[in-house]
Amino acid sequence: MAPLPDSVRVAVRGWLNCNQVVLRSAAGHVLVDSGYAACADETLARLREPGMLGADSLARLVNTHCHSDHIGGNAAVARAYGCPITIPRDEVPTIDDWSIQERWNAYVDQYAEPFAYQATIAAGESFRAADRVWEAHAAPGHDMEGLMFFAPEGGILVSGDALWADGLGFVWAHDPPNPFVEAALQALDTIERLRPRVVIPGHGEPFEDVGGALAKARSRLAAFANDPRRTARHMMKVMFVFSMLHRGGIAIAEANRYVESVPCYRDLDERFLGEGIDGLGLRLVADLERAGAMRVADGFARPTMAR
Numbered sequence: 001m002a003p004l005p006d007s008v009r010v011a012v013r014g015w016l017n018c019n020q021v022v023l024r025s026a027a028g029h030v031l032v033d034s035g036y037a038a039c040a041d042e043t044l045a046r047l048r049e050p051g052m053l054g055a056d057s058l059a060r061l062v063n064t065h066c067h068s069d070h071i072g073g074n075a076a077v078a079r080a081y082g083c084p085i086t087i088p089r090d091e092v093p094t095i096d097d098w099s100i101q102e103r104w105n106a107y108v109d110q111y112a113e114p115f116a117y118q119a120t121i122a123a124g125e126s127f128r129a130a131d132r133v134w135e136a137h138a139a140p141g142h143d144m145e146g147l148m149f150f151a152p153e154g155g156i157l158v159s160g161d162a163l164w165a166d167g168l169g170f171v172w173a174h175d176p177p178n179p180f181v182e183a184a185l186q187a188l189d190t191i192e193r194l195r196p197r198v199v200i201p202g203h204g205e206p207f208e209d210v211g212g213a214l215a216k217a218r219s220r221l222a223a224f225a226n227d228p229r230r231t232a233r234h235m236m237k238v239m240f241v242f243s244m245l246h247r248g249g250i251a252i253a254e255a256n257r258y259v260e261s262v263p264c265y266r267d268l269d270e271r272f273l274g275e276g277i278d279g280l281g282l283r284l285v286a287d288l289e290r291a292g293a294m295r296v297a298d299g300f301a302r303p304t305m306a307r
Helices: 037-047 074-081 089-096 098-108 179-194 210-225 228-247 252-261 263-273 280-290
Strands: 008-011 020-023 030-032 060-062 085-088 119-121 126-129 132-138 147-151 156-160 198-201 294-297 300-303
Touching: 020 037, 037 074, 060 074, 060 126, 085 089, 089 098, 089 119, 098 263, 132 179, 147 179, 156 179, 179 210, 198 210, 210 228, 228 263, 228 280, 228 300, 252 263, 252 280, 252 300, 280 294, 280 300
Parallel strands: 030 060, 060 085, 085 119, 156 198
Antiparallel strands: 008 020, 020 030, 126 132, 132 147, 147 156, 294 300
């Protein structure tokens, strides 16, 4: 793991759960992002580890963005620690009207527990934690309302899903010019301008090769920019394996029926592919097995990556 000051602790999770970042100080510890709702007990256990919070209290929970793998544990963390929650200001409409979250999660087969927030933060604002100032910067693309947090002292960036060591969070398919790709590129430009020494991503280990990561992310976005069919196929695979992580896998005999029951697959096919979704579940399993992302045994398909 890339070197970090002792006041910055990271619980590296998998792909169903984002990483948890604990920013420690005598003034009160701050947590960035809370993981997926189905894994809330595991998240709380990780937070209680000596290398994270241990037996200490938590002063505040701050979210980079409001996707289910970043806010799913918010309610559980608030119950356990009695801490206030801060969300990106532009995410307020989707949290104030929780039915928006419910419709979206039903659309893609995900889940997040409702929660109450007490404060908001916007790009251009900042907060203090781990004995340093953290600037909020816009991180659009994967989530158009998302933020990332940068500490000039030490050059530490908490990037959310705007940048990982090997890419970034998926962007939505769209006919060219793709506004989600263009927004994600703007976020990468911001990161390049900030020149962080180390990046703590939403998924994966913290890393120092920021230039290499930016090059990989830009290459991936270039491949998607003018090819909505490719982007739609990629989205289907990402969402399928994500749902299989929280479901624990799927019987091969049920794969097609499952895909037919989740609206996003039909919509993506009708808008960008035009192939029909008959047999799509089996095709997704086969593609993911070839890529090493799923393993099939005894008539059951399971993701190979950690939750």
